[in-house]
Amino acid sequence: MASLDDLPLRDDLVGRVPYGAPQLDVPVRLNVNENAFPIADVVIADVVASVREAIAGVHRYPDREFTELREAFAGYLGHGLTAESIWAANGSNEVLQHVLQAFGGPGRSLLSFAPTYSMYPLLAQGVGATYVAEPRADDFTLDAATVVAAIERHDPDIVFLCAPNNPTGTALSLDVIEAACEAARGMVLVDEAYAEFAHDRAQTALALLPRFERLIVSRTMSKAFAYAGVRVGYLAADPAVVDALRLVRLPYHLSALTQAAALAALRHAPTMLARVDELRVQRDRIVAELAAMGFEPYASDANFVLFGGLADPHAAFDGMLADGVLIRDVGIPHTLRVTAGTPAETDAFLASVARFAPSARP
Structure with a gap:
């Protein structure tokens, strides 16, 4: 079986990796900005x-x-x-x-x-x-x-x-x-x-x-x-x-x-947008509660929140994943990104991330 290196790729594609985010089977998936609510x-x-x-x-x-x-x-x-x-x-x-x-x-x-x-x-x-x-x-x-x-x-x-x-x-x-x-x-x-x-x-x-x-x-x-x-x-x-x-x-x-x-x-656009309004509530709740914990959430007009103030984003990411909560490391130093989910998913995320909050540090 040939490897990628054996193929006559275009020069500008050599060494590249395909786009992708982790697709893991965990209870709370808040990493790729999907709509958390199933279709009505x-x-x-x-x-x-x-x-x-x-x-x-x-x-x-x-x-x-x-x-x-x-x-x-x-x-x-x-x-x-x-x-x-x-x-x-x-x-x-x-x-x-x-x-x-x-x-x-x-x-x-x-x-x-x-x-x-x-x-x-x-x-x-x-x-x-x-x-x-x-x-x-x-x-x-x-x-x-x-x-x-x-x-x-x-x-x-x-x-x-x-x-x-x-x-x-x-x-x-x-x-x-x-x-x-x-x-x-x-x-x-x-x-x-x-x-x-x-x-x-x-x-x-x-x-x-x-x-x-x-x-x-x-x-x-x-x-x-x-x-x-x-x-x-x-x-x-x-x-x-x-x-x-x-x-x-x-x-x-x-x-x-x-x-x-x-x-x-x-x-059914009005039905779909009603769920959007619920997600906007959860997004704003995430911003407010992260700020109360001492994190540095950025203002968001999307269905996700980027937040800073993390001493070790990789450790926080792994720790939340161990709790069954998958979010996203987008490569911006000292930050992670979380998608707004259902109220229960937001509860799970906030409970998990609290362990890594600035207010929780010695």
């Missing part, structure tokens, strides 16, 4: 019925343009959007990949601001584009001056802004996005994977789309809709941008079953 029975019934109906036609290719789904996404997002401005794929990572395939590539560059979503450099590398990362402020915020200066310095073909930012949960104001759009000659993508968890959902880059034809706003059904296992992501942009993405997508890339399942979930 009424939604499951609709999804099952819709998929069953779709199966009858799977001997034919699905609607290549997934027109009905695009119309449903436009209705869900609002802001006067129509189907012509919507694109979708198998998870938001594939949506981002389509954008990079269309507007990136060899000799082109992607600019973002670290720490941020760890898939950005991997996606850039996959299309042969250069990834450039500029630092955020110490509290992980971004201001317009910093973003504009970076754009002027690097003249990127694409800018990725994560709002709220993963893995820090940091919100991004619309004036920063507006400044980026005005300064950039290329495409500006705002990754709003966690937008439904924001304290103010009205603060979305969707409001800026009529003014900037090179602005793209991406979303996902993995988080708010508890559809991580279904794999559906989407974006809103000028119709010309959608036309560009058609040039790089694989034929019939969204299966008939995926389209049917996504449409069923969108019919």
Whole structure:
């Protein structure tokens, strides 16, 4: 049997490791920002019925343009959007990949601001584009001056802004996005994977789309809709941008079953968002109680909390794992990240992490 070293890999892939987070069978899994609540029975019934109906036609290719789904996404997002401005794929990572395939590539560059979503450099590398990362402020915020200066310095073909930012949960104001759009000659993508968890959902880059034809706003059904296992992501942009993405997508890339399942979930958007509100309560509870223990939680507009003040993050991670609580070490010194879970999961996390709190140290 050959090893990876025996294969004629591309030079830029030698020594690389694939993206991945631990998938461990423990009682409390709060490490990959999944929606902690299972889908409601009424939604499951609709999804099952819709998929069953779709199966009858799977001997034919699905609607290549997934027109009905695009119309449903436009209705869900609002802001006067129509189907012509919507694109979708198998998870938001594939949506981002389509954008990079269309507007990136060899000799082109992607600019973002670290720490941020760890898939950005991997996606850039996959299309042969250069990834450039500029630092955020110490509290992980971004201001317009910093973003504009970076754009002027690097003249990127694409800018990725994560709002709220993963893995820090940091919100991004619309004036920063507006400044980026005005300064950039290329495409500006705002990754709003966690937008439904924001304290103010009205603060979305969707409001800026009529003014900037090179602005793209991406979303996902993995988080708010508890559809991580279904794999559906989407974006809103000028119709010309959608036309560009058609040039790089694989034929019939969204299966008939995926389209049917996504449409069923969108019919129950209010039910799904009610669970989002419960997770926002748990997120804010985590921030408050971690602060009371002496930790340094960062303000979060997502469904997770990054917190500092850990003398030994690795020991804390291992200790909580021994308690059956799995969270995430994202590589930022003296920090760990925890996903907001159910009230019982939050109880378990807070009880476990208390042993490593600054207030508990001798």
